[in-house]
Amino acid sequence: MIDSQPAADLAGVHKLYGELWAEQNADFETEIAKPRHPRSPEVLFDYAAGLxxxxDSRVLDIGSxxxxxxxELVRRFGCQVVAADPVPLHAELARKRLADAGPEIAARIDLSDAAIEQLPFDDVSFDLVWSRDMLNHVxxxxxLAECWRVLRPGAAMLVFQTFATPLMEPGESRRLYENHSIHAENMDQDHFEEVARSVSFVIETHDPITSEWREYAVEAGTTDIGDCLMTIARMRRAEQDLVATYGRALYEATIADHLWGIYLLLGKLSSSIYVLRKQVLTGAAHG
Ligand SMILES: C[S@@+](CC[C@H](N)C(=O)[O-])C[C@H]1O[C@@H](n2cnc3c(N)ncnc32)[C@H](O)[C@@H]1O
Structure with a gap:
């Protein structure tokens, strides 16, 4: 071996190749490959049961x-549900689903085209607001003030929502939000909590789901994350042709959709369940 002059700084390289990767650590490899018992979306129904x-309950499924x-809420709990969504195509799809679900279920569900910002429902007329994966758009x-208004005192709003983490880079978030019709400030978890409190909700529960639902889908085989990555890679290489034929909007929305799950697994996005409670106000006003 011909000795060389000591090079600038090889400490990091020696550490990496000479120590960390010197030989495979089988225990470590086994440990990191283990599934970590991710919870599935079922957990949201468990919360509804807990509530x-x-x-006898009247439930508002907002962004249904x-x-x-x-x-599913009617099947499990026999409750009455108003399913509200302002997109006309969704109303059409909902009508088809109700027809398939049968008359008994359909009789317990009213469809509405209401948007969350202006709910055409009476004050204190619901026992639960179910808000699953929709608040980023609103x-x-x-x-939230409207949801608080329509709930009866003591009732809750059950929220499943995804937020950005500090791992999300500004360029990534800008592109994701622009192409998913997302209000950027709603991706900030602190902002969400501040707004919830400001409209008088009490944050009773915060359950960090983080990437669990997505891990569950990958482990169950219902999401193929390798396929998502390969679709992005193929789309990037064919960008010019795809955009020319199908338009920029569809191209970007599709990339954003595939990135959503990948960002969840990378920890750039993180989901949470919240129980927001409309407190019963007690005590008379002081004169
Ligand atoms: C990601 S989807 C979630 C749908 C459903 N809740 C679920 O979890 O599968 C978001 C939904 O929010 C609805 N949405 C968007 N803006 C809304 C608004 N201002 N008020 C009510 N719903 C809205 C969309 O039409 C869409 O159906």
Whole structure:
């Protein structure tokens, strides 16, 4: 071996190749490959059960899309549900789902085209607001204020929502939000909590789901994350042609959709469940 002059700084390289990767640490490899028992979206129904939804409950499913969760709420709890979503296509899809669900279920669900910011419902007329994965799209303060208004005192709003973490870079977030019709400030968890309190909700529970639902989907085989990555790679290489044929908007929205799950697994996005309580006000005003 021909000795060289000591090079600038090889400490990091020696550490990496000479120590950390000197030989495979089988225990470590086994440990990091272990599934970590991620919870599934079922957990949201467990929360609803814990909030004592029953046949006498009136539930508002806000941002209900095709009413799939409204139907499941009726199946499980026998409650009455208003499924509200302002997108006309979603109303059409919901009507089809209700027809498939059968008359008994359908009779317990009313469809509405209401947006969260202006709910056409009476004060204190609901026992639960179910808000699953929709608050990123809305004007948060008026939306939460409306949910508070329509809840009866003591009732709760159950929220599943995803926020950005400090690992999200500004360029990544800008592109993601622009192409997913997201209000950037709603991706800030502190902002969400501040707004919830400002409209008089009490944050009763915060359950960090982080990447669990996505891990669950990958482990269950319902999401193929390798496929998502490969789709992005293929789309990037074919960008010019795809944009020319299908338009920039569809191209960017599709990339954003695939990135959503990847960012969750990378920890750039993180989901949470909240129980927001409309407190019962007690005590008379002092004169
Ligand atoms: C990501 S989807 C979630 C749908 C459903 N809640 C779920 O978890 O599968 C977001 C939904 O929010 C609805 N949405 C968007 N803006 C809304 C608003 N201002 N008020 C009510 N719903 C809204 C969309 O139409 C869409 O159905």
């Amino acid at each position: 004592e939804v029953n046949v 899309r095709d009413a799939i969760h409204a139907i 004007a948060l303060r008026p939306g």
